[in-house]
Amino acid sequence: MTEKESLLGKTLTELQQMVKVMGLPGFTAKQIAEWLYAKRVTNFEQMTNLSKNARQQLTERYQVGRLAPMKVQESVDGTKKYLFATQHAQYIEAAYMPEDDRATLCVSSQVGCKMGCLFCMTGKQGFQAQLSAGEIINQVFSLPEFDRLTNIVYMGMGEPMDNIDQVLKSLEILTAPWGLAWSPRRINVSTIGVAPAMQRFINESEAHLAISLHSPFNEERKNLMPIENVYPIEEVVEMLKETDWSKQRRVSFEYIMFKDVNDTPAHVKGLTKLLNGIKCRINLIKFHAIPNTPLEGSSTEQMTRFRDELTKKGITTTIRRSRGEDIYAACGLLSTKELVKKEKREEDF
Numbered sequence: 001m002t003e004k005e006s007l008l009g010k011t012l013t014e015l016q017q018m019v020k021v022m023g024l025p026g027f028t029a030k031q032i033a034e035w036l037y038a039k040r041v042t043n044f045e046q047m048t049n050l051s052k053n054a055r056q057q058l059t060e061r062y063q064v065g066r067l068a069p070m071k072v073q074e075s076v077d078g079t080k081k082y083l084f085a086t087q088h089a090q091y092i093e094a095a096y097m098p099e100d101d102r103a104t105l106c107v108s109s110q111v112g113c114k115m116g117c118l119f120c121m122t123g124k125q126g127f128q129a130q131l132s133a134g135e136i137i138n139q140v141f142s143l144p145e146f147d148r149l150t151n152i153v154y155m156g157m158g159e160p161m162d163n164i165d166q167v168l169k170s171l172e173i174l175t176a177p178w179g180l181a182w183s184p185r186r187i188n189v190s191t192i193g194v195a196p197a198m199q200r201f202i203n204e205s206e207a208h209l210a211i212s213l214h215s216p217f218n219e220e221r222k223n224l225m226p227i228e229n230v231y232p233i234e235e236v237v238e239m240l241k242e243t244d245w246s247k248q249r250r251v252s253f254e255y256i257m258f259k260d261v262n263d264t265p266a267h268v269k270g271l272t273k274l275l276n277g278i279k280c281r282i283n284l285i286k287f288h289a290i291p292n293t294p295l296e297g298s299s300t301e302q303m304t305r306f307r308d309e310l311t312k313k314g315i316t317t318t319i320r321r322s323r324g325e326d327i328y329a330a331c332g333l334l335s336t337k338e339l340v341k342k343e344k345r346e347e348d349f
């Protein structure tokens, strides 16, 4: 039996086209959007102001598309890592991180990733599939803690700019008045700097942007992140310099600190030169060790020194609090485990 198409992930325009094809009144599209996104229903029977005919047609042709998480791991610090199955039975992760009066959800944008960064578990999985906008926002809508969420970051599995159409669609649904109606300033999208798609993101969205930088030097960055061979960091930074970041929209740089690799005084100098002229901040990140990599994390003392040096040079720099270390909250590990289990089951069969 073929799977029915999901409504979750459809924009208002797409719902309008759909009801037209079904011969339903035009206003039904807005009603469906409200049930899906404001009221978060899980089946068509709950859409009580729709005609019986409309509900029947929808049930025959479509599914709502909500999928509850299949597993959760909880850290001693309150971080929860959820494992979701996609519609094609692959696995993705979303990490829920409560902290004082904030609660942030880190969502995935792809199953695996093709970018091959040396330090990343998702990169080691390789690329498996694109997520649809529906599968991206399902991580938000099916989160047990949905009502407590204050922020969303696209920092889970995958490179958002390598799935830009679906990512932009998911952002539209999260922020449109007919969708979840969130302010885009509550959302931050992270990228290694896939320049053309990043330009589209800058033009077509209002959400914050985070650039995974990790080195100001081309050769070193190439070793860590193969994307540097295609879009050198200077080109990415040039694009950012041409963008107006003054109207509460932020750009920040993520910088994982690797011992004796990118944590020296020369790197402070290199970063200061590269980022000169951009209103931004740097977040220093502790490396979550992964199997089979030559890299080691810098010590807390070294990270503190590095932060202080950058601050002295006038760049706002913070050390990102590491979350969920006891459950490996660095993305990719839980889904990799599940993938290995699935492959083993298939082999045994």
Ligand SMILES: C[S@@+](CC[C@H](N)C(=O)[O-])C[C@H]1O[C@@H](n2cnc3c(N)ncnc32)[C@H](O)[C@@H]1O
Binding pocket: 119, 120, 121, 122, 154, 155, 156, 157, 158, 159, 160, 190, 191, 192, 211, 212, 254, 256, 285, 286, 287, 288, 289, 290, 330, 331
């Ligand atoms: C998993 S990526 C997803 C978003 C996008 N692909 C990117 O790289 O910016 C989110 C962030 O996690 C960081 N990251 C990846 N592997 C890590 C690890 N083992 N330890 C700490 N941070 C890691 C990345 O550098 C990036 O800043």
Ligand code: SF4
Binding pocket: 113, 114, 115, 116, 117, 120, 121, 122, 123, 124, 156, 157, 158, 159, 192, 212
């Ligand atoms: S760090 Fe980001 S871009 Fe690099 S492999 Fe991991 S998910 Fe992909």
